[in-house]
């Protein structure tokens with residue numbers, strides 16, 4: 001399974017892919033960032049994975065950036081495209097082009113808290129549990145069919161940072177697991193739903 005990973009920042013999820021999947025069930029054939037200062041680029045380079053930077057600043061609008069991004073991704077002929085902290089809203093055209101082979105991880109128990117500041121919002125709501133969701137990407141922001149979720153408790157003395165760290169720790173197991181299921185043919189998007197092992 002050929003994987004292209006898109007990042008904008010630290011790339012701790014990318015690191016989890018490198019440590020658990022890369023060169024085994026799957027090959028990360030390229031890491032692409034929209035920012036040249038993303039630390040994840042260094043993680044990729046250290047693992048010997050080709051990197052590319054495509055800055056959105058050079059493009060007039062979202063549509064032209066997404067077209068160029070898709071063209072770049074497709075030179076690597078991926079089976080699966082992984083959004084790992086890629087901080088851009090994608091056009092519907094982009095989502096359609098990769099329908100069924102584009103995954104994202106979001107730091108909340110979707111459908112709760114799409115968008116930003118999820119940890120702060122969970123704390124403010126007084127939630128007792130929080131977590132992360134891996135989902136297929138559709139044109140709806142953080143709205144595509146969920147695949148797997150991790151759950152963590154919210155503790156009484158949590159700050160957004162402590163809660164974020166607890167959630168991120170689970171992401172590093174959850175996200176490679178979803179990709180592994182995909183690579184092994186056990187996960188597909190079927191009729192708009194995530195289908196695991198043939199079970200809807």
Ligand code: GRF
Nearest residue numbers: 010011012013085105106107
């Ligand atoms: C994670 O919190 C993930 O849920 C969100 O972006 C963050 C990426 O972190 N989509 P990292 O760059 O993988 O460390």
